[in-house]
Amino acid sequence: MLKNYIKIAWRNLAKNKGYTIINVGGLALGMAVTLIIGLWVQDELSYNNYNTKKDKVAQIFQSQTFNGETGTGPAIPRPLEKAFRDGYMDNFEYLVMSSWTTSQYLKYKETSISREGNFMQREAPEILDIKILKGERDGVREINSIMLNESTAKALFGDEEPIGKVIEVNSQYDMMVTAVYEDLPFNASFNDTEFIMPWDKYVSVNEWIKNAEDQWGNNSFQMFVQIADNTTMESVTSKILEVKQKLNENSREFNTQLFLFPMKDWHLRSNFENGKQAGGRIKYVWLFGIIGGFVLLLACINFMNLSTARSEKRAKEVGIRKSIGSQRSQLINQFLGESFLVVSFAFLIAVLIVVASLNGFNNLARKEISFPWSSLAFWGVSLLFITVTALLAGSYPALYLSSFRPVDVLKGTFKAGKHSGLPRKILVVVQFTVSVAFIIGTVIVMQQINFAKNRPIGYDKEGLVQIPTMSQDFTGKFELMREEFINSGAIVEMSTSSAPTTNIWSNRSGFVWEGKPEGFQEDLAWTEVSPEYAKSLNLKIVEGRDFSREFPSDSNAVLINESAVKYMGLKNPIGKFIKDDDEEDPSPPLKIIGVVQDMIAQSPYEPVKQGMYVFDKYGNSSYYNMRLNPSQSASQNIAVIERVFKEHFPNIPFQYDFVDEEYAEKFASEERIGTLSGIFTALAILISCLGLFGLTSFVAEQRTKEIGVRKVLGASVFNVWNMLSKDFLKLVIISCFIAVPIAYYVMNGWLQEYPYRVILKWWIFGLAMLGALAVTVLTVSFQAIRAAKSNPVKSLRTE
Template sequence: MIINFLKIAWRNLAKNKAYTAINVGGLALGMAVTLIIALWVEDEISHNDYFSNKNKIAQVFQSQTFNSRTSTGPAIPRPLEFALREGYLDNFKHLAMSSWTTNMYLKYNDISISSTGNFMQPEATEMLDFNIQSGEKDGLREINSIMLSEKTAHALFGNEDAIGKVVDVNGEYDMMVTAVYEDIPFNNSFNDAFFLMPWEKYITTQEWLIGSEDNWGNNSFQLFVQIADNTSMDRVTSIIKNVKKDLNEDTAEFNPQLFLLPMKDWYLRSNFENGKQVGGRIKYVWLFAIIGAFVLLLACINFMNLSTARSEKRAKEVGIKKSIGSQRNQLINQFLGESFLVAVISFVLAMLIILLFLNGFNELARKEIEFPWTNPLFWLSGLAFIVFTALLAGSYPALYLSSFNPVDVLKGTFKAGKHAGTPRKILVVLQFTVSVAFIIGTVIVMQQINHAKNRPIGYDREGLVQIPVMSQDFEGKYELMRTEFLKSNAIVEMSASSSPTTRIWSNRSGFRWDGKPEGFQEDFAWTDVTPEYAKSLNLKIVDGRDFSREFATDSNAVLINQTAVKYMGIENPVGLFLVDDDEEDPDEPLKIIGVVEDMIAQSPYEPVKQAVYEYIKDGDPNYYNLRLNPRQSAQQNLAIIERVFKTHFPKIPFEYDFVDEQYGAKFAAEERIGSLSGIFTALAILISCLGLFGLTSFVAEQRTKEIGVRKVLGASVLNVWNMLSKDFLKLVILSCFIAIPISFYIMNGWLQEYPYRVTLKWWVFALAMIGATLITMITISFQAIKAARANPIKSLRTE
C-alpha cells in the first residue's frame, strides 16, 4: 500500500514538472532557512556547554545607585573575596579571583607572540574543568607558573614538549609552563584565554594593587564562584546581597547590592537596566527562531495553495477511488504520503543549500558552526522536522481533496464551490503580511544602525592609530618614542592615554566642588592623558584651553567634557577645582582648565557619559595614539612606524589598531543581525513570490479559453493583464494594511531599548507597501502578459 502511494505520488510530481519545481524549490528554500537558523539558535543557546559545571558556576555582579540611577556590572572590590571566604564559604565549592582578560607578549628563544589571557586563582582550573592535555591541572599553584592553551604552546614551541620550559612574559618575569590545556571552543566564555597565570603573581607585581586588599571602593576585579551542591543561585544571592554594604560604611551610600549571575546567563541575558535584568542576546535568539518558523510557514503555504488550486485536476482520481471503495482516511494517507515525499526531497535539497552556503553564513554571522553529520540527535530531529513539515503543508490539501463527493465528480457536475478560493486568499494575505513586516523591520534596523553611525563622535577617527603598551620595555620611553615617530614624518602628532580611545576603563567618584548639590553622588568616566591628547584626536576645545607643557601647574589640571558641565550643574567651569576626598592630601585639588566637545567612548547608542581627562602623572600609559601623516598613504606610514618601533623594541611584536575599525566594531552585533535579517527577508519574499507565480500560472491556465474569447472580442493585453492581476494585487495591498500597524508596534517597542534612536517615519511604511506591490506586479506580469499575448485560435480550437 505504501509503495503504491509513493508510486502515485512520484508520477504526479513527474507529470506536473513546473508545479513540482515551485513546490519543491520553495519548500527546500524554506527548510534550508529554518535549518540554518536552527543551527544558529542551537549554537547560541549551547554557549558555555563546554564547561561541565555550567549550572553551578556564576560570576559575582554588583549594582550601585548614583542619584537614583542604578548601574550594574561584574567589577567588584578585592576585599569581597576575603569576606566571602571568611563568613560565607559554606555556600561555595570554589571561589576564584581573576583579572580582566589582558594582552601580553610571550617570548621563548627567538619566538615572540602577542596573546590574551588572565591571572586567576588556582581554584579556577578545577571550577572551569579545563581539559588538560599535558602537565598538571592545578598548574597555578606556584607563583612563577603559567598554563598555555594548545594553540599558544604550538606557536611558541612547535611540536616540542612545552612542560618545564620557561617563557618570558612582557619582558618582566620568567614563567615555567606547568600545563597545556585544550583550546576552549569558540562559542564559550574564556575562549580568548590563551594563557593563565597565578593571581599571586598579579597582586605582587602590579604597583597599583598595593593596598587593594582593604579598598572597598576599588572595583577593578572579577570573582567567579561555583556554588555548593546543596544550594541554589537565588539562595546564595539572598545571603550575600548586602555583604559589601554591611562591611564598608564608605560605600554604603551607593547601596551596593551583590548577586550571582549564572554562567548560563553570561552570554544571552547579561543586559541590565536600572538594576533589573532585561535580557540581552536572547532577544535575537527569539527573533530568528520566529523568523525561521515564519519562513517555513510561507513555504508550506505555497504547497497548500498550489495543491488546493489544482484540486479540480485531482477530482476525478478522488471520485474513482471513492467509487471503488476507498475510505476517506486512505485518501488522506495518500495525499499526506505525497506531502511526505515532497518534504523528503526538499529536505535533501535544503541540506545541499546549507552545505553550499554554510561557510559564507559563518563569516557573516561570526560563527564557527559545523554541519552535525555525526550527531544522531540531528538526524532524529531532521526526521521529526520532515514529518512536521509534511503534516503542516499537507494536512489541509489532504482534508480538502479527500472531501470531494464522488457522484458529482463522476457526473461532471463538480464545482470547487463559491468560497473554495477563500482559504487560498487568506493564506496569500498571511504570506505577504509576514513578508511586508520583514521588509519594514529590516529597513528600521538598518536605519537605527546608520543613525548611530552618523552620530557626531566628537573627534576625528580617520587616520588615527593605537599601539598597545603592554611591557616594561615601554617604561619611561614615551617622550623618546614621540620624538622618534615625529622625526620619521610618518605622524603629525602623538599622545598617550590610560584607556583606548573607544573604551572607558576607569570610573571615579568621591569629588567635591563649589556649588555641588547636597547629597549629589557623582560618577565620572576617568582617563589619564598626556598634554597632546586633544591635538592627536582633533578633539575640539569649546571653553578654556588645552593642556600645555609650558605650564608646570598643569600637572594638577584636568579637562572635562560638555556633558560633565551639565552633570555638575555649573555654568562657568573653567577655573573651578575638583577636590578628591579620597586623596591623603586634599590640598592639591585638580583645576579645570578647559572643556572639550563630547566624545563617544562607550556605546554609540547611549548618551555620552560625563568625563574627566587628567594630566598623566604617575605610572605609564596603556596606549599610544598616533595621528598619521595625511600626505602619505597609511601603508607607507605604518611601514615607517614599524621600522622605528622595531629599532627600540626589537623583541616585541608590532601591533596596532585603526581607531575607525575599533569604533566600527561597536556596530558589529547589530550589523550582523541587520544583514542576516535582510537576507532572510529577501528569501521570505522570494518564497512568497514563487507561490504567487505558481498561482498566477494556474489561474492563467484555468482561464485559457476565457482569455481566448475575450481576445477575439477585442480585449487588449492590458485588459487581460488587469483581469488576471487585480485580485492578487488587492490581496497584497490588504496584507500591507495589516502588516504596517503590526510592524509599527513591534519596531517602536524595539527602538525604546535605545536612548539614542531613530524616529519612525511614515515613508518607511509607504516604501515597503510600494515595494511589495511592485514585486507582486512583476511576479504576476510574466504569466499574465504571456497568457494575454497567446494566440486565441489555439486556445479555442481545443474545445
C-alpha cells in the same frame, strides 16, 4: 500499497514539472533558512555547554545607585574576597579572584607573540572546567607558573615539549609552563582566555593591587564562584546580599547590592536596567526563531495553495478511486504520502544548500557552526521536522481533496464551490503580511544603525592608529618614541592614554567642587593622557585651553567634556577646582583649564558619559595614539612605524589598530542582525513570489478559454492583465494594512532599548508597501501578459 502510492506521487510530480519545481524549490529554500537559523539558535542556546558545572558556576555582580539610577556590573572590590572566605565559604565549592582579560607579550627564544588571558587563583581550572592535555591540573599553584591553551603552546613552541619551558612575559618576568589545556570552544565565555597566570603574581608585580586589599571603593576586579552542591544560586545570593554594607558602612550611600549572576545567563541575559535583569541576546534568539518559523510557514503555504489550486486536475482521480472502493482514510494517506515525499526531497536539497552556504553564513554571523553529520539528536530532530512539515503542508490539501463526492466528479457536475478559493486568499494575505512586516523591520534596523553611525563622534577617527604599550619596555620612553616617530615622517602627532580611544576603562567618584549639590553622587569617566592627546585626536577645545608643556602647573590640571559641565552643574567651569574628598589622604586639587567636545568612547547608541582627562604624571599609559601623515598612504606610514618600533623594541611583536575599524566594531552586532534579517527577508519575499507565480500560472491556465473569448471580442492585453492581476493586488494591499500596525508595534518596542534612536516616519511604511506591490506586479505580470498575448485560436479550438 505503499509502493503504489510512491509511484503515483512520483508520476504526478514528474508530469507537472513547473509545479514541482516551484513547490520543491520553495520548500527547500524555506527549510534551508529554517535549518540555518536552527543551527544558529542551537549554537546560541548551547553557549558554555562545554562546562559540565555550568549550573553551579556564577560571577559576583553588584548594583550601585547613583542619584536615583542603578548601574549593575561585574566589577568588585578586592576586600570582598576576604569577607567571603571568612564568613561564607560553606556556600562555595570554589572561589576565584580574577583580573580582566588582557593582552600580554609572551616570548620564547626568538618567538614573541601577543595573547589574551587572565591572572586567576589556583581553583580556576575547576571553575573553567578545562581539559588538561599536558602537565598539572593545579597548574597555577606556584607564583611563577603559567598554563597555556593548545594554540598558544603551538605558536610558541611548535613541536617542542612545552612543559617545564620558561617564557618571558612583557619583558618583565619569567614564567614556567606547567600545563597545556584544550582550546575552549568558540561559543564559550572564556574562549579568549589563552593563558592563565597566578593571581599572586598579579598582586606581586602591581603595587596598586597590594594597596587595594583594604579599599572597598576600588572596583577593579572580578570574582567567580562555584556554589556548593547543597545550596542554590538564590539561597547564596540572599546570604551575601548585604555583606558589603555590614563590613563597610561608607558603602551604604550607594545602596550596594551583591548577587550571583549564573553562567547560564552570561551570554543571553546579560543586560540590566535599573538593577533588574532585562534580557540581552535572547531577544535575537527569539527574533530569528520566529523568522525561521515564519519562513517555513510561507513555504508550507505555497504547498497548500498550489495543491488546493490544482484540486480540479485530480478530481476525476479521486472520484474513480472512491467509486472502486477507496476509503477516505486511504486517500488522505496517499496525499500525505505525496506530501512526505515532496518534503523529504526538499529536505535533501535544503541540506545541500545549508552545507554550501555554511562557511559564508559563519563569516557573516561571526560563528564557527559546523553541520552536525554525526549527531543522532540532529537527525532525530530532522525526521521530526520533516514529519511535522509534511503534516503541516499536506494536511489541508489531503483533507480537501479526499472530501470530493465521486458522483459529482464523474457526472461532470463537480465545481470547486463559490468560496473554495477563500482559504488560498487567506494564505496569500498571511504570506505577504509576514513579508511586508519583515521588510519594515529590516529597514528600521538599518536606519537605526545609520542614525548612530552619522552621529558626530567628537574627534577625527580617520588616520588615527593606536598601539598597546603593556610591556615595561615602554616605561619612560614616550618622549623618545614621539620624537622618533615624528622625525620618521610617518606621523604628525602622538600622545599616550590610559585607555583606548574607543572605550572607558576607569570610572571614579569621591570628588567635591564649588556648587556641588548636597548628597550628589558623582560618577565620572577617568582617563590619564599626555599633553598632546587632544591634538593627536583632533579633539576640539570648546572653552579654555589645552594642556601645555609650557605650564608645569598643568600636572595638576584637568580637561572635562561638555557632558561633565552639564552633569556637574558648572556655569563657568574654567579655573574651577575639582577636589578629592578623602580628608585623610587627599590628592592635590585638579584645576579645570579647558572643556573638550563630547567624544563617543562607549556605545554610539548611548549618551556620552561625563568624563575627565587628567595629566598623566606617572607614565601610566596603556596606548600610544598616533595621527598618521595624511600626505602618505596608510600602508607606507605603517611600514615606517613598524621599522622604527622594531629598532627600539626588537623583542615585542608589533601590534596596532586603526581607530576607525575599532569604532566600526561598535556597530558589528547590530549590522550582523540587520544583514541577516535582510537576507532572510529577501528569501521570504522570494518564497512568497514563487507561490504567487505558481498561483498566477494556474489561474491563467484555468481561464485559458475565457481569455481566448475575451480576446476575440476585442479585449486588450491590458484588459486581460488587469483581470488576472487585480485580485492578487487586492490581497497584497490587505496584507500591507495588516502588516503596518504589527511592524510599528514591534519595532517601536525594539527602539525603546536605545536612548539615542531614530524616529519612525511614515515613509518607511509607505516604501515597504510600495515595494511589496511592485514585487507583486512584477511576479503576476509575467504570467498575465504571457496569457494575454497567447493566440486565442489555440485556446478555443475543440479539444
